[in-house]
Amino acid sequence: MSYSRTAACRFTVASWSEDLLVDIDGDGTKAGDAYYPNRGFSRAEVSYKYTGALDATSTLTYLIAYRPEGGPVVGFEQVTGSLDGHDGSFVLRHTGSQDAGSVTARLEVVPGMGTGGLESLRGEADLRIAGHSEDGYELELRYDL
Incomplete structure (x- = not known):
């Protein structure tokens, strides 16, 4: 779909808490306090902080599937703040999808769930992350209001 506006921003992870839901084989990897099954899935409760044309914070729930070759990721994120001067959520x-070192995802604005100056927002973004960054990650939201 084609949109008339673009908002460039960066986001950082403010918090991440992941809980194992299913461990299919009882076999996985520990990293610090976290356990990642070779096959299974978890739920992650996440908060992001956005800066740039999108100045906002968010609350996100991911369901993450783990397989040796990588697996799907789905989630819903409520973003609250200001997008190019329009306040709301x-x-x-x-x-x-995700694997041991990267994440790719399509992010789509869910129609009918906006508030305030963002009530009629429509848009999407493509997310590509390779590796960990303390400085955050770039995101470009293509949108119409």
Whole structure:
């Protein structure tokens, strides 16, 4: 779909808490306090902080599937703040995939879930992350209001 506006921003992870839901084989990897099954899935409760044309914070719930070759990720994120001077909130649906070193996802604004100056927001973004960054990650939201 084509949109008339673009908002460039960066986001950082403010918090991440992941809980194992299913461990299919009882076999996985520990990293610090976290356990990642070779096959299974978990739920992650996440908060992001956005800066740039999108100045906001968010609350996100991911369902993450683990397989040796990588697996799907789905989630819903409520973003609250200001987008190019318009205050309010909106919801993003995340649909993507992950493996040990990267994440790719399509983020789509869920129609009918916006508030305030973002009530009629429509848009999408493509997310590609390779590796960990303390400085955050770039995101470009293509949108109409």
